Amino acid sequence: MLIALNKPFGVLCQFTTNDGRPTLADYVRQKDVYPAGRLDHDSEGLLLLTDDGALAHQLTDPRHKQPKTYLVQVDGALTDDALQALRRGVVLNDGPTLPAVAEHADEPAWLWPRDPPVRFRKSIPTSWLTITLREGRNRQVRRMTAAVGFPTLRLIRVRIGGYALEGLPPGETRVLAS
Template identity: 50%
Template sequence: MGYQYVLFYKPYNVLSQFSAGSTPPAPGSAPRLTLKDFIPIADVYPVGRLDFDSEGLMLLTNHGRVQHRLSEPRFGHPRTYWAQVEQVPTQAALAQLRQGVSIKGYRTRPCQVERLAIAPPLPDRDPPIRYRQRIPTAWLAITLQEGKNRQVRRMTAAVGHPTLRLVRQAIAHLRLGELQPGQWRHATAAEQRWLQQL
């Protein structure tokens, strides 16, 4: 059997792994959903992670070299996120994000940040984000070359704009495209060629 490359739109409140681990759910809460609840393919593994409360594109594969190249920090590759943040960031706040901010004793690398003129075409989240009539929100497109734990959330909070919703839109040349939350597809021939050239 050859290499497999699976693109998956991870929904909100789903673990980025195939087992729920040893931590039981809180009393009265439903069992935590995992990748196993959505992807019926054996022996593929996630390349990197998305937080439980984040959404968007994940790549799963059985190709160890691809997994290593996309996970190893020294081979930095772009990952683009759409972040809905509280308030409307000023140009100064955007410049701060682009230059790098200090979070937990670490200074983030320079990155690309743009404010989106309109909200991206995303399905509604279940459950929806909290809505406050007196607090406006804005959407940012943030492209990082690194992936520290909860990095985007910590970066936007550091400049005074907490993230309310976070969706990974792209991993290098791979895109969410037409996928909906919980859906997956095999990589196209062109995507496979790019991955195999890593």
């Protein structure tokens, strides 16, 4: 079985917790499925869950280099130089990243409001970009955008390999394969 979840902001990528925060158990009704990868609690979007260990390995193991695409809102007016740096790869504290596919983007019309909203500062603009990675380090997109001078305000994963978020509302699931 393969299930897509549009993980809401603030949800932990686990099924249990002892501190009362929302988890996958609050959104996923299917039994015996586990996340193939993860999204941080402050990230949103596509999370795949499966009961197939081999499929989970194929989706998450860096050797398979499944592309993961994110829609990112950053603080400030994103420059072409910053995009070029992301495309070349940036040096993080755990070493250089692989080159990314990074492009300017418009805020999509389909985007749902976030709860709580992203902070708004009248004097500082925000920008949107898409970024596609073929590796998956901890908080990598956030660290990459910060390294080029544009901290991430909102991060939404929209695609993993051939699987896309398309039209799936926050907190909802879609069975992709049974």
